[in-house]
Amino acid sequence: MREAPSVTYRGRVKYNARTARQYQVRKAGRHRAEMRLVDRAFARVPRTHRVLDVPCGGGRLTAHLAKQGYRLCAADLSDAMLQITRETVAKEAPGAPVEKQDIENLTFPDRSFDTIVSFRLFHHFPTPEIRQRVVAELCRVARKYVALSYFSPASVTSVRRRLRAALGGKRSEKHATPLREVEGYFVKAGFMLVKDFAQLPLLHTMHLALFARVGETEP
DSSP, X not given: OOOOOXXXXXXXXXXXXXXXXXXXXXXXXXXXXXXXXXXXXXXXXXXXXXXXESSOTTSHHHHHHHTTTOEEXXXXXXXXXXXXXXXXXXHHSTXXXXXXXXXXXXXXOTTOEEEEEEOSOGGGOOSHXXXXXXXXXHHHHEEEEEEEEEEOSSSXXXXXXXXXXXXXXXXXXXXOOOHHHHHHHHHHTTEEEEEEEESSTTTOOEEEEEXXXXXXXXX
């Protein structure tokens, strides 16, 4: 039996009925840019793949990938987010299962999904121990690919956040992580980096890295 999470960080508990609805209000241009980033990574993922979207948030990525022909399962820890996802799935991705899951302790069997995507969560993890635990779980459940978004420290926004903290301002709760560190977590779990994607690497903070299981040659 795997250990329960030992640290409660804001990303685990911040979404209630009000904040979850607020999170879904996203500028159309920003949403399109994020989905283009996902599409660049998923250009390498066969449309026949069964995909787990965790955390699914309000289901916008679940719906986006389902419309492209992928078989989706959505999962999240927040009951409020799950309610929104069920509404989204009913309209835009009928038939996609929606489950309550803790990304640090998934209940799915090993290699249950061909591909896993984890979008806009990794930057909430405050410690290397949590990051490694999550990556290990994602890799355990993935047969072939894991697509993971993270915040790069080598961006204008990340530099501004560090400077603000150094000058005595509020420290950001969004934790930037170098690609080399992220890659190290996956190497320990038996995965290798396929490619790292970003809109403009030094300008945009969020990257999406695609990893593949070492030795897995099936499409």
